Amino acid sequence: MMKTKINVIAFLLALNLMGCKKEQPFNDYQYSDKGMVINCENMDTKLYNEALYTFENDILKFYGTDRPNQLRAYSQFVREAVYNRAKYVDILSPHTVNVFQALKKDNTLWDANQPKSHLNYNSPFFKCIADNIQSNDLKVTLNALVSTKSMSPKLFGTPLTSQYSLAIKDKYLATYIAFDLFYAKLFDVDLSQINMDKPKEAVDFNKVPKDINPDMHAGHNH
Numbered sequence: 001m002m003k004t005k006i007n008v009i010a011f012l013l014a015l016n017l018m019g020c021k022k023e024q025p026f027n028d029y030q031y032s033d034k035g036m037v038i039n040c041e042n043m044d045t046k047l048y049n050e051a052l053y054t055f056e057n058d059i060l061k062f063y064g065t066d067r068p069n070q071l072r073a074y075s076q077f078v079r080e081a082v083y084n085r086a087k088y089v090d091i092l093s094p095h096t097v098n099v100f101q102a103l104k105k106d107n108t109l110w111d112a113n114q115p116k117s118h119l120n121y122n123s124p125f126f127k128c129i130a131d132n133i134q135s136n137d138l139k140v141t142l143n144a145l146v147s148t149k150s151m152s153p154k155l156f157g158t159p160l161t162s163q164y165s166l167a168i169k170d171k172y173l174a175t176y177i178a179f180d181l182f183y184a185k186l187f188d189v190d191l192s193q194i195n196m197d198k199p200k201e202a203v204d205f206n207k208v209p210k211d212i213n214p215d216m217h218a219g220h221n222h
Helices: 002-021 045-063 070-082 094-104 124-132 136-147 153-168 171-188 214-219
Strands: none
Touching: 045 070, 045 094, 045 171, 070 153, 070 171, 094 171, 124 136, 124 171, 136 153, 153 171
């Protein structure tokens, strides 16, 4: 009888230890009501969509304190990120930091040995994004850079800075921007500097001011 009790206790302790070691899945979805704008088969698409939405929310708030405008936000962020001038510590919200911590656990997304970008350009996720970009010109350029192993945020950033406006409707292009110019860069950011008590502000993604800054036309194809 005593031996049976000892075996039961040992089993329960083992279960408890296994439970402690098991990673808790990410479940802090704040944008799930907005729907799935990207869909990559057999991948954690729900988390990727959350990552895109919280990224867009961050840049919208940071670059649009007076007049929130997603087009302006993309214009300024892409330009600053491509030329390594983006202030990630100031842009980041606490929720985005938490999303990034969840993304970091997906080893297929990242390439620690890649000096140009920590994003894994050979991952199934990146192939999904590249295959679904709507602009044929950008798609051809992106795939050519990847196939010749010369892909980098700087090289692809050249055509991107003149066509960033496509990201408003093309959420696969927007996801590329979010992951290569934003999340991949966070590996080199001291996240302890982020104010994790920063209050969450609701942003209306559909709010577009009547007057749009004239420099926004630079992002359109004429």
